Amino acid sequence: MLLELVSLLALAAGAAVPAEVDAALAAPARTWAAIQDMSRTALTAEASFRPGERIVSNWRLEAAQRLESTPQSLAKLVASDSPATPRCIKLNNYWCVKRAGWAGEIAADADGHVAFASAMEGAMVAVMLLRRYYLVYDRRSAQAIVSRWAPAECGAFAAAGRSGAAVRLAALRLDNLATHGIANTLRARWLASHRPGFARSQTTEGAGRQAAIKPRRSVVADHSIRMMAAPEIAVGMGERPATQTPLTIAALVAMPMFATPAPGFACADESARIRQYALRAVEGVGAGPNDDLQLFAADGAPGANLSLVMRNMAKVEIGPFGARDDLIAAAIEAEAQQDRARRSGAAELTGGAK
Incomplete structure (x- = not known):
């Protein structure tokens, strides 16, 4: 399978497998070295983002x-x-970091992932982001970090429900009432279409008068407003086909115009997801989620648990795959050097200002 992986990598890079690779297939260590060397030589162009495919x-x-x-x-992944x-x-x-003008950021997808x-x-x-959470924002537990790293969506939904969604819902109800009248009876529809301000206009042609009825429109909208589709998260849940239900006086009175959505299964499910993420993040650390x-x-020096927590978080974000230990170790060391340089520069500026 290692030979297959080498061939697939070469195919993905648009390059031929070099003859030297055949000799390297005798030992796994040499094979992996050949893969790395081939990858470096294949990267002749600068990495770019392809928005249509949402890939780098x-x-x-x-x-x-x-x-x-x-x-x-x-091999299956790259092929x-x-x-x-x-x-x-x-x-x-x-780690599914969101955009914020980071070093190395070349673009972001529609959801803000860098x-x-x-x-x-x-x-x-x-x-760097974990350092900021831990030292600057004092988010020191897995639960506190994950609550910000992968926040619940129901809070944003509730806020939208108090504003935009509630306004659209109220507009839909008013539009239904304006065009159909209360109870949607024949008389109610006639009264709704002949309400004050929407009377028929008269035009005179020759000696006679002839009524010309202008098209009447709802005071709110020209057509029914379709609410935002909800994703199907379980059997029997999610969006259902829209139906026209006649309004009754009792139902109209009972409907609040700007109601705040009550907590539902979505928020409970998000809380459970965050809790499970926090539990996964502390596996093998010897600490609880709180x-x-x-x-x-x-002083900003990385702790012994940082690499393990990062490894666990990557497995959650990109499961069933994970980030290699050597990648995590190299990133921690490189970022630590940058942090020491920043602290040293800040200290020099502070000392020079005195």
């Missing part, structure tokens, strides 16, 4: 070198373009 051009080669999995799984492939793998963003030029740059940003993870020292 070099994601296959990055995945072959940076992901932790069996050779069979990696196919399966919809089941986690999208953050195709963005070289194994497309990094390399997996190394994505890993360094993940370290305990201090000891990710960084007060």
Whole structure:
């Protein structure tokens, strides 16, 4: 399968398998070295984002070198373009970081996930972000970090329900009432179409008068407003076909115009998801989801648990794959050097100002 992986990597890079690789197939260590060398020589062009496909051009080669999995799984991953492939793998963003003008950020998808030029740059940003959470925002437990890293969506939905969604719902009810009248009876529809301000206009042609009725429109909208579609998350849930239900006086009085959506299964499900994520993040750490993870020292030095927490988080974000230990270790060390340089520069500026 290692030979297959080498061939697939060469195919993905658009390059022929060099003859030297055949001799390297005798030992797994030499084979992997050949893969890395071939990947470096194949990357002759700068990485670019392809918005139509929502991928970074070099994601296959990055995945072959940076992901932790069996050779069979990696060969299948780089050779196919399966919809089941986690999208953050195709963005070289194994921790699914959102855009914020990071170093190495070349673009972002429609949901704000960053497309990094390399997996190394994505890993360094993940370290930097964890440092910021831990030292600046004082989010020291897995539960506190994950609540911000992968926040619940129901809070945003509830806020929208109090504003835009509620306004659209109220407009829909008014439009239904304006065009059909209360109870949707024949008389109610006639009265609704002859309400004050919408009387028929008269035009005179020759000696006679002839009524010309102008098209009447709802005071709210010209047509029924279709509410935003809800995703199907379980059998029997989600959006159902719209039906016209006649309004009654009792139903109209009972309907609040700007009601706040009551907490439902969506929020409960999100809370359970965050809790499960936090539990996965502390596996093997020896701490609970609400305990201090000891990710960084007060002086900013990385703690012993940082690499393990990062490894666990990547497995959640891009499962069933994971980030290789050497990628995480290299990213932690590189970001630590940058942090020391920043602190040194800040100290020099502070000392010079005195």
